[in-house]
Amino acid sequence: MTLNRRAFIGTGVAAAAALRAPMVWSQGRPRVVVVGGGAGGATVARYLAKDSQGQIDVTLVEPTRHYYTCFFSNLYIGGFRDIASIGHSYGKLAAEYGINVVHDWAVGVDRDAKTVTLAGGAVLPYDRLVLSPGIDFVDGSVPGWDVTVQNKMPHAYKAGSQSELLKAQIEAMPQGGRFAMVAPPNPYRCPPGPYERISMVAHLLTQVNPTAKILLVDPKDKYSKQALFEEGWAKHYPGMVERIGPDFGGDKVEVRADAMEVVIDGTVEKVDVCNVIPGQKAGRICEMAGITDGNWAPVTGYTMQSRIDGTIYVLGDATAQGDMPKSGYSANSQAKVAAMAIRGELLGSSVFPAKFSNTCWSLIAPEDGVKVGAAYEPTDEKIASVSSFVSQTGEDAALRKQTYEESLGWYAGITSDMFG
Known part of the structure; x- marks a missing residue:
């Protein structure tokens, strides 16, 4: 209907x-x-x-x-x-x-x-x-991130200026650059939201930066509509999206906003844009x-x-x-x-x-x-x-x-x- x-x-x-x-x-x-x-x-x-x-x-x-x-x-x-x-x-x-x-x-x-x-x-x-x-954010849920660094690593999980900032950062990425998202732990606002965002970032990059890559760091074993998103990424954005779940350190993450680094279980990953969606509370x-x-x-x-x-x-x-x-x-x-x-x-x-x-x-x-x-x-x-x-x-x-x-x-x- x-x-x-x-x-x-x-x-x-x-x-x-x-x-x-x-x-x-x-x-x-x-x-x-x-x-x-x-x-x-x-x-x-x-x-x-x-x-x-x-x-x-x-x-x-x-x-x-x-x-x-x-x-x-x-x-x-x-x-x-x-x-x-x-x-x-x-x-x-x-x-x-x-x-x-x-x-x-x-x-x-x-x-x-x-x-x-x-x-x-x-x-x-x-x-x-x-x-x-x-929502508000849980202090310390992502080591190295708090609202004082949200202009360097936006959350964009309260819409408006943060949404505009994140989009501008993505559009300014160097060709062939790397976008990273740190996904939130359960429970959080809009369970499919982070993964729709990955899809939308991928679509934008295919228009303006088709050789860019996306790194999704996720503390959860599974997520809403997982099979649908993964099918869609393989069909529309082949080779662009890499997800690291808890089996490979997705639940052991810190960020370094000044250096634009994501540290995954001790391994340092350089990125060009980082969207951090922290743990949440009322x-x-x-x-x-x-x-x-x-x-x-x-x-x-x-x-x-x-x-x-x-x-x-x-x-x-x-x-x-x-x-x-x-x-x-x-x-x-x-x-x-x-x-x-x-x-x-x-x-x-x-x-x-x-x-x-x-x-x-x-x-x-x-x-x-x-x-x-x-x-x-x-x-x-x-x-x-x-x-x-x-x-x-x-x-x-x-x-x-x-x-x-x-x-x-x-x-x-x-x-x-x-x-x-």
Whole structure:
């Protein structure tokens, strides 16, 4: 089935919840503060404002005025999109839905007082808090790398200027040069993402530097869509990509940014560009709020409420929730469940059983798209997969083209669902 904008927006929403008599709040409308304006945060803010018909006071806290999606940022690197096409503003959320959009950093949560403190000094009271901050990086996960060297060895796992920097570095490589990626350990944002990026870097190099080589250093034994990517690399980029897994030292890596060196189990490899994707954890505001298990924020899948504080909901990449991958599609799906649950709590509206879905598309080469996905339902222990699908090796070109076109429809749909 080809997924278009209208079809996507309808997914994950069983029915609009009918409002019953609202609860009485001494301060007026109940207040929901949402921290993070990505696929989870923007979606939950929009659905809360839209479906409550103004009965909930929604504030969205997001430091950036222009949001660049991590999903499809690899296609920008590969030359299939321009940077403007993955950038989005928050104007419609404010103008059309009445959301109070605050461009600032959330730097503290007082769970007893139910307040969020912003870097600019403002203190926002809440009745319910939604945290959807995405990821931060685990200090020391790649020896020799931290954010102070990200301009020399970009991560480009938070899209925008880092994506532009990495692409510029690739385009400036000497002819016959060497691109390296240090892939992250599990769990991390977008499981197929690093390997789609390898595909997009390879495609770009075939256009501007066809004798260049790619070194992929990976701490994992296996990865998402592995057979599909390896089939695609052999077909479209023969001899260009070399992967070093943990059997050959891929889990024993350090980098030297000044010398542009990657050290693999003691062996020094000189490279021209190095993309380091470090180990990841929940965005720091979750740690500040005291709702993490160390790296991630545990939630119940029935509502996306924190298992530590039921007045806080957590969405997307920051969560420890079970089987769902950390993806934009997942965050959007979780946001709709959370919005329905919050409206049920605050307004007495109907709440239907939670259901979730996810699909991750990847582009290997022009019109050669593949996908993996699943449907999920909550249990007492976790969000559990109940059915799944994945593209197959050996598919014909027409099907792969259809899969790629489906991803374009999904992108149009999800960004409309997020930003209006």
